[in-house]
Amino acid sequence: MKTAADRIDSNILMKHEGNISIELKNRLDDLKKLNQALEKLADKLGLAPKCKCETNLVLEELFTNIINHGFTDNSDHDIDISVRIEGDELIIRIQDDGVPFNPMEAQEPDLSRPIDKREIGGLGIYFALHFADNIDYKRQGNKNILTIRKAINRDLETSPQSLPVRPVEKGAPRLKHRKKRTTDGNK
Amino acid sequence: MEINEDKRNNIDIFSLKGRLDSNTSSNLETKIVDAMANGSKNIVINFEQLDYISSAGLRVILKATKDLKRTDGKIMLCAMQDYVKEVFEIAGFDTFLPIVPTMNEAMEKI
Numbered sequence: 256m257k258t259a260a261d262r263i264d265s266n267i268l269m270k271h272e273g274n275i276s277i278e279l280k281n282r283l284d285d286l287k288k289l290n291q292a293l294e295k296l297a298d299k300l301g302l303a304p305k306c307k308c309e310t311n312l313v314l315e316e317l318f319t320n321i322i323n324h325g326f327t328d329n330s331d332h333d334i335d336i337s338v339r340i341e342g343d344e345l346i347i348r349i350q351d352d353g354v355p356f357n358p359m360e361a362q363e364p365d366l367s368r369p370i371d372k373r374e375i376g377g378l379g380i381y382f383a384l385h386f387a388d389n390i391d392y393k394r395q396g397n398k399n400i401l402t403i404r405k406a407i408n409r410d411l412e413t414s415p416q417s418l419p420v421r422p423v424e425k426g427a428p429r430l431k432h433r434k435k436r437t438t439d440g441n442k
Numbered sequence: 443m444e445i446n447e448d449k450r451n452n453i454d455i456f457s458l459k460g461r462l463d464s465n466t467s468s469n470l471e472t473k474i475v476d477a478m479a480n481g482s483k484n485i486v487i488n489f490e491q492l493d494y495i496s497s498a499g500l501r502v503i504l505k506a507t508k509d510l511k512r513t514d515g516k517i518m519l520c521a522m523q524d525y526v527k528e529v530f531e532i533a534g535f536d537t538f539l540p541i542v543p544t545m546n547e548a549m550e551k552i
Contacts, residue, residue, distance in 0.1 A: 304525070315498075
């Protein structure tokens with residue numbers, strides 16, 4: 256029986272087990288294509304629901320950030336995402352031709368502010384940095400290239416294969432190269 | 443995302459199912475704004491069947507909380523799955539948002 260994940264858009268290419276390429280435009284509606292592709296991949300790999308949600312969150316936040324802040328014109332732009340498996344990790348690459356943006360240099364939100372002063376800005380990137388195991392940024396020509404690594408945690412009960420299962424690592428944040436937030440006493 | 447609306451003892455209950463993300467969060471925002479425009483001051487959001495949330499979802503919850511505070515209203519969030527709860531915690535939202543384990547507790551405490 257066909258599942259919803261099988262009725263996938265033709266611009267999501269399943270190359271071979273686990274490797275996919277997703278071609279998106281800079282519009283919010285394309286988030287659905289991204290989610291469908293991830294859903295299909297998660298099913299195929301037997302990803303644990305938590306691992307699936309975390310991976311989805313990292314990609315949603317980075318994708319919407321590119322859409323909302325990456326472009327200064329009103330034209331269509333390509334945002335290309337590829338996912339491949341390397342050992343027990345997902346290696347995800349996001350490429351766009353927006354303004355240079357290194358998420359590791361983004362201002363961290365102040366999580367200790369009281370409710371009246373809390374803003375949502377910056378939280379998306381903070382989530383992406385938190386839930387990814389590693390993010391690498393480079394600017395190549397007019398392209399931003401992000402490479403995200405995320406450990407694969409499989410759902411033991413539904414996993415279709417007997418591949419090694421990596422235990423969930425506790426503790427955060429896991430990125431070692433985070434830029435320290437610059438404190439500004441005047442704010 | 444499906445949003446089920448219910449009203450009991452003058453409390454508006456929104457039960458969420460599926461995904462509260464950049465594509466769907468405005469639906470919840472509209473429903474909360476409408477409820478408040480109709481005089482609602484007490485809102486319970488039931489997360490029991492919500493599988494996924496992103497910063498766009500948190501933004502709507504934060505806005506609703508601030509808006510209700512301004513009108514002396516109250517909000518309670520309940521029955522979050524582990525992943526959803528963790529996202530609230532990592533954002534530090536659990537320090538100022540009332541999050542309780544069950545719907546009954548939410549209805550009692552509001």
